[in-house]
Amino acid sequence: MHLRPFLASALRSATTGGWRYHLWMGSLTLIMVLGAYAYSVQLRQGLGVTGMSDHVSWGLYISNFTFLVGLAAAAMMLVLPAYVLENVDFARAVLVAEGVAVAALVMSLSFVVVDLGNPLGSWHLIPGVGYLNWPRSLLSWDVIVLNGYLALNLIIPFYILYNHYAGRHPARSRYLPWMYISVMWAVSIHLVTAFLLAGLPARPFWNSALLGPRFLASAFTAGPAFLILLLYFIRRTTDYPIADGAFSKLALITAVAAQINLVMLISELYYEFYWPTRHGASAFYLFFGLGEHHALVPWIRTAIGLNVLATVALMVHPVRRNPRWLMVACATLFVAIWIEKGMGLVIPGFIPSPLEEIVEYTPTWVELSVTAGVWALGLFVLTVLVRVALPIEMGRVRSPHLEVPHGALIIRPRSPRPRPERPVRPVRTR
Amino acid sequence: MSTDRMPEQPDPAPGQSLLEKPVDRRRALTVLAGGVAAGAQALGACTPLSATTDEEREIRVLAWREYIKGNYRFMTEAERAETIARLEQLARLRQGVDVTIQSTGAQPGVLFGYAFNISKCKGFRLCIEACINENNLDRAADTQYIRIFEMDEGAVDLEHADATFQHEVPAEGHFYMGTQCFQCADPPCVRVCPVGATWQEPDGITVIDYDWCIGCRYCMAACPYWARRFNWRAPEVPPREVNPNQHYLGNRARKTGVVEKCHFCIHRTRQGRLPACAEACPTGARVFGNLLDPDSEIRWVLANKRVFRLKEDLKTEPRFWYFTD
Numbered sequence: 047m048h049l050r051p052f053l054a055s056a057l058r059s060a061t062t063g064g065w066r067y068h069l070w071m072g073s074l075t076l077i078m079v080l081g082a083y084a085y086s087v088q089l090r091q092g093l094g095v096t097g098m099s100d101h102v103s104w105g106l107y108i109s110n111f112t113f114l115v116g117l118a119a120a121a122m123m124l125v126l127p128a129y130v131l132e133n134v135d136f137a138r139a140v141l142v143a144e145g146v147a148v149a150a151l152v153m154s155l156s157f158v159v160v161d162l163g164n165p166l167g168s169w170h171l172i173p174g175v176g177y178l179n180w181p182r183s184l185l186s187w188d189v190i191v192l193n194g195y196l197a198l199n200l201i202i203p204f205y206i207l208y209n210h211y212a213g214r215h216p217a218r219s220r221y222l223p224w225m226y227i228s229v230m231w232a233v234s235i236h237l238v239t240a241f242l243l244a245g246l247p248a249r250p251f252w253n254s255a256l257l258g259p260r261f262l263a264s265a266f267t268a269g270p271a272f273l274i275l276l277l278y279f280i281r282r283t284t285d286y287p288i289a290d291g292a293f294s295k296l297a298l299i300t301a302v303a304a305q306i307n308l309v310m311l312i313s314e315l316y317y318e319f320y321w322p323t324r325h326g327a328s329a330f331y332l333f334f335g336l337g338e339h340h341a342l343v344p345w346i347r348t349a350i351g352l353n354v355l356a357t358v359a360l361m362v363h364p365v366r367r368n369p370r371w372l373m374v375a376c377a378t379l380f381v382a383i384w385i386e387k388g389m390g391l392v393i394p395g396f397i398p399s400p401l402e403e404i405v406e407y408t409p410t411w412v413e414l415s416v417t418a419g420v421w422a423l424g425l426f427v428l429t430v431l432v433r434v435a436l437p438i439e440m441g442r443v444r445s446p447h448l449e450v451p452h453g454a455l456i457i458r459p460r461s462p463r464p465r466p467e468r469p470v471r472p473v474r475t476r
Numbered sequence: 477m478s479t480d481r482m483p484e485q486p487d488p489a490p491g492q493s494l495l496e497k498p499v500d501r502r503r504a505l506t507v508l509a510g511g512v513a514a515g516a517q518a519l520g521a522c523t524p525l526s527a528t529t530d531e532e533r534e535i536r537v538l539a540w541r542e543y544i545k546g547n548y549r550f551m552t553e554a555e556r557a558e559t560i561a562r563l564e565q566l567a568r569l570r571q572g573v574d575v576t577i578q579s580t581g582a583q584p585g586v587l588f589g590y591a592f593n594i595s596k597c598k599g600f601r602l603c604i605e606a607c608i609n610e611n612n613l614d615r616a617a618d619t620q621y622i623r624i625f626e627m628d629e630g631a632v633d634l635e636h637a638d639a640t641f642q643h644e645v646p647a648e649g650h651f652y653m654g655t656q657c658f659q660c661a662d663p664p665c666v667r668v669c670p671v672g673a674t675w676q677e678p679d680g681i682t683v684i685d686y687d688w689c690i691g692c693r694y695c696m697a698a699c700p701y702w703a704r705r706f707n708w709r710a711p712e713v714p715p716r717e718v719n720p721n722q723h724y725l726g727n728r729a730r731k732t733g734v735v736e737k738c739h740f741c742i743h744r745t746r747q748g749r750l751p752a753c754a755e756a757c758p759t760g761a762r763v764f765g766n767l768l769d770p771d772s773e774i775r776w777v778l779a780n781k782r783v784f785r786l787k788e789d790l791k792t793e794p795r796f797w798y799f800t801d
Contacts, residue, residue, distance in 0.1 A: 092732040093691075094617075094708035103696040103706060163691020163706065163733025166543070170671040170690055177547055177672045177688075185670035185694050247790045248664060248700035324635065400702045400787075401623065401655060402634040 048212040048445040055211075055443050056434040063433070071429065074422040081419010084412045085160060093163055095412045101405035102396040106413045107161040109388035110420070113268070114154040115239045116261060116387065118195065120269015121147035122232030123299055129225040135291030139277055141435045144203045146273060147232075149428035151196040156420045184242040191235045198228045203435070211438050213448045236261050249395045250325035251332075260310045261387075266303035268383040270296045271376035276428075278373060286436050297372055301360035304379060308357055311350070327402070332394040339397070341406045346390045352382035535569050538562050548685040548724060549675055553579075559687075560724060567729065575720040577728050580746045582679035588740050588795065589680070589767040590754075591777045592654055594632075595801040596761035599624055599645035599652035606756030610741060611727040612719055614711035621705065621738040622656045622753060632798075654761075655786070656753070657682065657703035657738035658794030665695035665704065674735075680767075680795055681740050683725035689734040696735060700790050704737045740764075767795070 063071075088095050098105045124143035128136035159165055170176035171189055180186040202224050209216040240261040243252035274296050281288045318329035330336060335343045356378040365371045398404045409417075437443040545551075545559050560577045567575045604622045613619040625637035629649045637653070646652070663682050666674050673688040674695060696704045710732045722728040723743035730736050741751035745764070749755075754762040765774035777783065781799035 092707065092709040096708075098708070100696070100705050100708075101702075103693045158692075161692070163693070163735075164689060164731075165691075167671075167688070167690040170547070170673070170688055177550070179670050179672045183668050183670045183694070185668065185692060189670065242694075243697075246664065246668070246698050248698055327635075395697070400700050401625070401639075402637070403639065403702075 048208065048447060051446050052208060052211050059434045059437055059443065060430045071426065074426045074429070077422035078419050078426065081416050081422065084415035084419065088160070088412055088416065089165075093161075095410060097407050097409045097413060099405055099407070101399050101403065102393060102407035104161070104392055104396065105407055106389070106409045106417050107157045109392040110417060111154050111157040111161070112239055112243075112261075112392060113384055113387045114150045114157065114424075115192070116236050116265030116383075117269050117272060118147045118150035118154065118192075118199075119232045119236040119262075119265050120273070121150075121199065122229050123266055123270050123296070124273065125225060125232070126229050127295070129222065130229065133295075135289040135295060138286065138288050138439065139273070139292045139296075141203050141207070141439060142277060142280065142432060143273055144199050145428055145431035145435065146269075146276065147199040148196065148431060149424040151192060151199065152427050153420050153424035155192060155196070156423060157417075160416050160420065184238060184245055187238045188235075188242055191231065191238050195228070195231050195235050198224060198231060202228065207435055207438050210441075211443065212445050233262065236265050243392075243395065248400050249328075251328035251395045252391075254314075256310060256314060260307070260314070263303055263307040263310055264383050264387055267300055267307050268380050268387075270300040270303070271379045271383075274300065274376045275373060275380070276432075278369065280432065280436070284436060286440060293369070293372070294367065297360065297366050297376075300376065300379065301357070301366060304353070304357040304360060307383075308354065311353075324402075327398050328394040331397050331404070332390060336398065336404055339404050339406050341408065342389060342394060345385050349382045349385035349390055352378045353386065356382065531569055535566065538566050538569075542566070542687065545687065547672060547688045549672065556724070563724075563728065571715045571718070571729075573715050573718045573720065575718065575722050575728070578723045578743055578746075580723065580743070582677045582681075583746060585766075585768055586679045587767045588659065588745060589765065589774045589778075590659075590740070590751075590796045591763040591774055591781075591783065592796065592798050593759075593761040593763065593801065594651055594653050594798050596759045597624070597652040597654060597757075598759055598761075599626055599641070599647070599650075600758060602756045602758060603654065603753035603762065606752040607738075609717065610719055610744075610752035611738075612713045612722075612729065614707065614730075615714065615717075616712040617708060619705050619707075619711070619736075621703070622654055623702075624652055624654045626650050626652055653798065655701060655703070656796075657740075658701050658786070658792075658796035659740060661793035661795060662791065664698040664700065664792060668694045668698040670694065677725070677742075679746070681725075681742055681745075682737075683739055683742065684735060684737065685725070686728070686730050686734045686736065691733040691735065693735065700787050700792060701794070704735050706735050707732050 096105060121143040124136050124140045127133035128140035159168065162168065171178055171186075173180070178186045178189065180190065202221055205221055206216045237258050240258040243249070244254060244257040247253050274293060277288050277292065277296075280286055314329075315333075318326040319333075322330065327336065331339065332342050332346050334340070356375045359365045359371065359375045360379075365375070393407055397406065542559065542562055546555070548556065548559075551559070556579045560579060563577055564575055567573050601622075601624050604620050604624065607613065607622050608615075608620065611621065613621070623639045625634065625639045626641045626645075626647065627633060627637045627650060629651060632653065641647070659676075659680055659682055661676075661680070663676060666676055666682060670692060671688060671690055673690070674682060674684045676682045691706070693706060696706060707730050711730050713729075719727060721743055723739075723746075726739045726742040741749075741753075745751055750764055751762075754764040763773050763777050765772035767774060767778075769775065777799055778797065783797040783799045785794045785797055
């Protein structure tokens with residue numbers, strides 16, 4: 047009964063704003079259009095317009111996919127304390143985290159789709175109509191866990207927001223079980239994505255027991271770092287109350303995860319280089335280059351430099367507690383892990399090839415444009431979700447069918463025509 | 477052949493001629509769908525939205541019915557015959573070539589194996605040429621299933637091998653070793669495919685349904701022998717060079733964005749012939765045969781030569797052995 051006004055006010059929230067907001071959304075749209083054009087070129091001519099080859103058969107798309115699955119999983123770092131442990135500091139921030147999860151999932155799924163050679167055949171994945179090779183193929187697991195996590199992160203926040211909109215308290219017993227599932231599910235999406243790569247003995251660079259834990263550690267570094275940046279931006283530009291405690295706790299999570307991530311990096315480097323074997327050729331290529339082939343060396347060295355710098359900075363209390371330095375450290379970490387988990391993980395797995403041939407990879411303008419387009423899509427989705435959620439959470443947008451104002455301010459729809467009289471359900475009070 | 481199944485005259489409109497046939501649920505659905513021919517537009521067929529000729533209309537209907545067909549592995553014999561008829565007709569309409577596509581199954585009591593004599597191979601690469609011609613490999617991208625590595629005398633060392641040599645062979649101080657799909661008994665590529673578009677047949681050949689493949693390339697990442705190739709662009713084979721003797725799971729036309737690989741010349745070997753590479757080899761380095769036949773040459777090689785396989789530690793159990801004289 048509140049659904050139509052809910053959707054109407056959501057649309058209104060998403061489409062109204064100042065000139066900066068419109069400029070932001072306009073720019074994202076422009077980038078999406080460019081991406082769509084590049085994708086149309088790829089659809090017409092085939093994946094040959096990318097830099098990929100039979101030797102390096104996954105590139106920028108799958109790199110971004112693996113990174114973004116981690117970002118999606120990291121929302122758990124807020125969901126767990128906020129709902130399960132009932133930490134009040136995170137209560138206001140958790141919907142934002144879930145918005146990040148949705149946006150990250152939209153991006154990861156898009157990256158998989160743009161990477162398909164035969165995207166029109168995707169219906170072959172639907173069990174019953176097509177054939178899903180489950181449980182044998184890890185990619186089929188990924189299809190299930192990613193879509194399931196997307197559903198969880200859409201339905202739970204919708205339930206909560208909708209109830210707030212309707213002036214009710216969401217029933218804990220209704221959503222809490224799903225929260226528990228969602229927390230475990232978050233771990234599973236990133237583990238499954240790591241297993242997808244780690245399960246291939248053909249690629250010794252990925253075929254490591256450490257890959258799964260390493261994925262989680264880097265995700266719980268980059269994810270909260272991104273959330274800190276986003277929450278800080280929200281606090282600066284709106285009057286949405288986010289507790290200081292949320293920042294300090296998130297910063298602590300980021301700092302701990304970043305250190306664990308570094309420990310794992312050190313283990314990896316030791317394993318590969320104390321006694322270099324043939325299986326370490328990819329790592330050698332990545333960190334030092336093989337012969338005249340060393341395209342990734344500057345990237346990974348930059349990533350590791352930034353990673354170490356930011357991690358050390360976060361370990362120093364005064365630096366971590368200073369908002370400006372915290373922002374710098376978080377942005378640095380985010381970029382470092384994007385390089386390391388993306389280009390630095392997927393591409394060296396293919397170099398050298400299983401027959402020890404070396405073919406390098408450089409993305410083309412089509413790949414770069416499609417990638418930018420997908421990122422713009424994700425940021426667009428994130429902006430809309432945040433834009434819709436915040437006014438409801440602040441009590442500024444409420445169902446017009448409510449008689450008793452629930453929040454401090456009620457913005458009624460600007461519709462001039464009188465609404466028909468309807469019996470109004472009384473609002474439950476605490 | 478198959479012309480009785482697919483009327484060539486497109487008059488009256490193909491939709492109508494289909495309707496005159498006994499209609500089951502699937503057929504009704506496909507005819508309906510054929511009406512919504514705009515869907516075929518999305519198939520990448522660059523035909524204009526309004527087909528001008530009956531031929532274009534027929535192509536569109538055929539392409540749509542090809543789009544909605546199932547996985548070959550689970551098709552009934554009748555469905556297999558239908559899709560083959562459609563594919564043969566499409567080859568006629570699109571490229572003007574008459575091809576025959578078999579659906580010959582695995583023969584009982586046959587398990588194929590391959591042995592490669594690294595003492596005999598001289599690096600002539602006639603096998604590669606024969607493979608390209610036999611299997612309608614993409615000439616534009618110069619796709620090759622076989623790689624011949626030139627190695628330094630002394631050790632089997634892929635790190636220092638070269639598969640792109642361009643000089644007179646055999647070169648002093650070198651020996652030659654060929655790779656292709658090893659038809660593993662426990663193939664990682666099959667395990668990882670999310671849609672079951674690739675599987676192992678009872679005679680040991682791992683095949684691909686090119687029309688069921690979604691092009692995710694997970695199998696390419698999973699193959700320890702770099703045996704799989706992708707159609708990065710539309711494959712090109714000049715119509716007069718097309719080998720018309722084809723198999724659904726073998727050398728029939730592939731499309732953009734799907735994976736392919738060596739299939740031990742399934743269209744030849746299931747009829748008792750040798751693969752094109754083995755037939756083309758002038759040195760006798762290639763031994764192909766039935767592992768279940770105790771009198772076969774391959775069994776003799778396995779019993780009397782010291783054989784080895786690449787990367788045995790991965791336990792994929794290739795059915796491709798190397799040996800020396």
